[in-house]
Amino acid sequence: MIYFPVNSLDVRHNFALEYYLMTEKRPTEPVLLLWSTTPTVMLGKYQTAKNELNRPFIEAHHITAVRRLSGGGTIYNDQGGCQFTLITPTDDATIDFSSGLNLVTQALNQIGINAQDDSRNDLVVDGRKVSGSAQYLTDGYRLHHGSLLFNANLDWMAQALKVDPDKMKAKHIQSVRQRTVNLIDQQPDWDAEKFKKELERTLLNLTHAKIGHLKSVEEDRLRQIAASQFNEKSVWKSEQRPYDHVHKNYLTGIGVVSVAFDLDQQQRLADIKLSGDFFSNINLQHFKKALIGKPYQREMIAPVIEAQLNQSPIKGLQPDQLTDLLF
Known part of the structure; x- marks a missing residue:
């Protein structure tokens, strides 16, 4: 050392x-x-x-x-x-x-x-x-x-x-x-x-x-x-702008997890921001890019979230927990 x-x-x-x-x-x-x-x-x-x-x-x-x-x-x-x-x-x-x-x-x-x-x-x-x-x-x-x-x-x-x-x-x-x-x-x-x-x-x-x-x-x-x-x-400069939807929860052993998002007229994700005091190496821009444009339907979103967290895990957080929070 x-x-x-x-x-x-x-x-x-x-x-x-x-x-x-x-x-x-x-x-x-x-x-x-x-x-x-x-x-x-x-x-x-x-x-x-x-x-x-x-x-x-x-x-x-x-x-x-x-x-x-x-x-x-x-x-x-x-x-x-x-x-x-x-x-x-x-x-x-x-x-x-x-x-x-x-x-x-x-x-x-x-x-x-x-x-x-x-x-x-x-x-x-x-x-x-x-x-x-x-x-x-x-x-x-x-x-x-x-x-x-x-x-x-x-x-x-x-x-x-x-x-x-x-x-x-x-x-x-x-x-x-x-x-x-x-x-x-x-x-x-x-x-x-x-x-x-x-x-x-x-x-x-x-x-x-x-x-x-x-x-x-x-x-x-x-x-x-x-x-x-x-x-x-x-x-x-990262002051948060208002989002139409903000879903937030404190998850024991993980921390505060917040998902803020907007939907367009076709009920697709128009913008999304993941934030909190969790531990990860996840790239938020990649996470956002992967989800924007996807229909706000659990069966369409869940596989994308799973793929993102498999690539860059959030310590202690399972993909279905993040999907549950979004919906």
Whole structure:
């Protein structure tokens, strides 16, 4: 394993670093990163900003907004917490959080924090969330990145994020604040920097990672990637227009899945948008193109959805579940 120290507090630089390592540097062994950000909200790949983010609060408090290349839900973090990244060379196109969460859980336990994995992608302490994870795949690589809350501003988190009411109802919570807790409760004598250093030391011991460094020309490349792939305008330009029909549900173990669509006068699909906090590598444009023009009849639509999800699965979701939602 190779550990690349990250000094930047700019989430766009750090997401660019992940992307550069996977698509251009292409290491032959796993990579570990540990990094922090200024106050930031990170929108999932398949989410709609209007539904997830309190834009007036975010802009008034100069919180950075960025869209990830991974699925899952929106998270908030700041310098009171940190992020971890694991990049693994693999030909397996399956989204799998187990190995990454096992490593991070082991490291946390060794520094006196009693965290454990819970549900599909979270780490919890006494049933309350301290970490959320997401993944995406490129040719030959799997990236697993996640947040760790040590002394993050949970009040800002609660005000910056909107949480789907169906999701809160399913999880029996009233707000994001009720569901989340900081790790400082377990190490009250530490600050966030001490936590990050202890976690770094332990992860390096567990993985026997060697230290890697980037050249100045590579840092120049990161700035280019950050500007093109992770600029803030791309977050807000996806504001959802009104659709004639919106069918949405929270599916346990999968997440929020929403299908918004229009029908033409012949009752054919004229437009369709799939969104949510699910995990997948599905190409939404390909999904849309495959369905537009099809008659709004279950027997005509079901085989198309099955073919699309067989090609690019949504973690935990069966094709008939998505078809049921559409109808």
